[in-house]
Amino acid sequence: MIKVANLKKSFTGQAVLRDISLNVAPGELIVILGESGSGKSVFLQHLIGLLKPDSGSIEIDGVDITTLSERKLLKLRKNIGYLFQEGALYDFMTVYENIAFPLHEHTRLRLKEIKEKVLNILKLVGLEKAGMKFPSELSGGMRKRAALARSVVLDSKILFCDEPTSGLDPKKSKEISDLINDISRRSKCTTVITSHDIYNSFRIADRLVLIDHGQIIARGKPEEIELSSDPKVKEFLI
Ligand SMILES: Nc1ncnc2c1ncn2[C@@H]1O[C@H](COP(=O)(O)OP(=O)(O)OP(=O)(O)O)[C@@H](O)[C@H]1O
Ligand SMILES: [Mg+2]
Structure with a gap:
């Protein structure tokens, strides 16, 4: 369970998060939608x-x-899968080594077990x-998939993905969205994704959250958001 209450953050006097409160239930998949610069990352x-x-x-x-x-944060992060907006793979390691890395760092699995897990x-x-x-x-889409593999290899119960489809064509965007959805449902992960990708977000989310200038302007199931009469929400969904 994730409970965010009255979160505020400014950078050099500029308010970026203005009083954000949001609960995410265990196993729930939430997508946060918002324009560039709205405060998602x-x-x-x-x-x-x-x-x-x-x-x-x-x-x-x-x-x-x-x-x-x-020190406690480092421990906490071991239990959270995190896909950075830029993918953030290690350039000097192969894809295999990138994915095996968290297993070497954070588990006592033997080489053979690591190999089996990475190949799977x-x-x-x-x-x-x-x-x-x-x-x-690799292509951009393959890099995203490799980074996703690395972020879920520890079987965390919490998964955060920052713009997993940015820079991908519609087909690849759909593929990676489906993949995240599958992985999240399969391991009953509590999942928070940020995105601009309205089409795929509506397809996979249990709930959508729209943020605008650091404030939540709408939240609800996709079918509820779709029916919203709020002009700002309607404008965003065009
Ligand atoms: N470390 C930082 N220091 C100062 N300002 C920052 C920092 N990180 C982000 N900002 C500012 O906060 C605002 C929100 O940025 P953020 O990266 O959260 O946007 P975003 O919604 O993720 O956008 P995008 O969709 O383009 O990824 C921007 O104005 C950005 O310049
Ligand atoms: Mg961002």
Whole structure:
């Protein structure tokens, strides 16, 4: 369970998050939609403790993470899968090594078990033939899939994905959205995705949250948002 209450954040006097409150139920898949610069990435960075709010709280499974020490935050992050907006694969490692890395770092699995897990996940994301390639040798869509594989390899119960479809064509966007949806449902992950991708967000989300200038302007099931008469919501959905 994630409970965000009255979160506020400014950078050099500019308010970026203005009093955001949001609960995410266990196993729920939420997509946060909003224009560029509306505060989506800043919000997600707060959820993993990379940024501290000016005020407000973020409870994850009963613990307020805004007051945790760096050491406790590191421990918390082991239990959270995080797909960065830019993918953030290590350029000097192959795809296989990138995905195996969290397993070497955070588990005591033996080499054979790691290999089995990595090969399974490569297959799941359709990269079984790309394990020995370096990130620079992949297409944008393949890089996103490799980064997604790395973010879910520890079987975390919480998954955050920042713009998983940005820069991809409609077919690839649909593929990666379906993949995240499958992985999230399969492992009953509590999932928060940020996106501009209205079409795929409506297809996969349990609930949508629209943010505008750091404020939530609408939230609800896709069919509820679709019927909204709020002019700002309608304008965003065009
Ligand atoms: N570390 C930072 N220091 C100062 N300002 C920041 C920082 N991070 C983000 N901002 C500002 O906060 C605002 C929101 O940025 P954010 O990255 O959250 O937008 P976004 O909704 O994720 O946009 P996009 O859809 O383009 O990814 C922007 O005006 C940005 O310049
Ligand atoms: Mg962003």
